Amino acid sequence: MKNNVLAPSVLAADFANLQRDVEMLNNSEADWIHVDIMDGIFVPNISFGLPVCKAIQKHAKKPLDVHLMIQQPDNYLEAFKDAGADRLTVHYEAVTHLHRTVSRIKELGCRAGVALNPHTPVQVLEDIIQDLDLVLIMSVNPGFGGQKFIEQTYQKIKKLKVLATETKPDLWIEIDGGVNDQNAAKLVEQGANALVAGSFVFSSEQPLQTISDIRKQMASV
Numbered sequence: 001m002k003n004n005v006l007a008p009s010v011l012a013a014d015f016a017n018l019q020r021d022v023e024m025l026n027n028s029e030a031d032w033i034h035v036d037i038m039d040g041i042f043v044p045n046i047s048f049g050l051p052v053c054k055a056i057q058k059h060a061k062k063p064l065d066v067h068l069m070i071q072q073p074d075n076y077l078e079a080f081k082d083a084g085a086d087r088l089t090v091h092y093e094a095v096t097h098l099h100r101t102v103s104r105i106k107e108l109g110c111r112a113g114v115a116l117n118p119h120t121p122v123q124v125l126e127d128i129i130q131d132l133d134l135v136l137i138m139s140v141n142p143g144f145g146g147q148k149f150i151e152q153t154y155q156k157i158k159k160l161k162v163l164a165t166e167t168k169p170d171l172w173i174e175i176d177g178g179v180n181d182q183n184a185a186k187l188v189e190q191g192a193n194a195l196v197a198g199s200f201v202f203s204s205e206q207p208l209q210t211i212s213d214i215r216k217q218m219a220s221v
C-alpha cells in the first residue's frame with residue numbers, strides 16, 4: 001500500500017523568492033514539488049518554462065512533479081526531463097497519440113502521467129491505464145491557481161479508483177485544483193493518493209504548518 005503524497009504547487013510561490021520558497025518545501029512535510037507549465041494556448045495563461053524549471057531543480061531536494069498544460073508536449077518531453085522532471089504529466093486533451101507519448105516519457109526514465117480536464121471522463125483511459133504511473137484529475141479548469149474546487153471531482157475519483165483497482169492497483173491518483181484542509185480527507189477517502197495544493201499553501205502565513213495540517217488530514221482517513 002502506497003503512502004499518500006502532498007505536492008505543493010510552486011505556481012503560487014513568490015517568483016522573486018523562488019529559492020527561498022523551494023527551500024521551505026525542502027524543509028516541509030511535502031513529498032513532491034508540483035511544477036505547472038502553461039503555454040498560453042492549451043490554457044489561457046502563461047506560467048513559466050524550462051529555465052525556471054531548471055532553477056527549481058537546482059534547489060529542490062524533492063522530486064519534481066511536472067504538469068504540462070501545453071499543446072504538442074511531445075516536442076518538449078526530453079527538455080523537461082533534462083530540466084529535472086521526475087514525473088511528467090501531459091493532458092489527454094492535448095495529445096493525439098497518447099500511447100506513443102506515454103512510451104516516450106518512460107523511455108526517458110520519467111514516471112508517466114496523464115491529466116484529465118474536468119469535462120473528460122475517466123473511461124477514456126481504460127485502454128492505457130495499465131501503462132500509466134499517474135492520472136491527474138483536474139478539479140478546476142486548468143490555467144489558474146486559486147479557483148473553486150469542482151464537487152463532481154469526488155465521483156470521478158471513485159470511478160477512476162474502480163478502474164485502477166481492476167487494471168493498475170498501484171496507480172497514483174492525483175487531484176489538482178482548489179485543494180485545502182477542508183476537502184483533503186474526503187479526497188483521500190474517495191481514492192486519491194496524491195494531492196496538489198497551490199494557493200492554500202503559499203497564501204498561508206505559516207506554510208510549513210499548513211503543509212503539515214493537510215498531511216494530517218490525509219493521514220486521518
Ligand code: DX5
Nearest residue numbers: 142143145146177178198199
Ligand atoms: C491549475 C494548476 C494547479 C494550480 C493549483 O491549472 O494545474 O496545479 O497550481 O492551484 P490551487 O491549489 O491554488 O487551486
Ligand code: ZN
Nearest residue numbers: 036067176196
Ligand atoms: Zn497542476
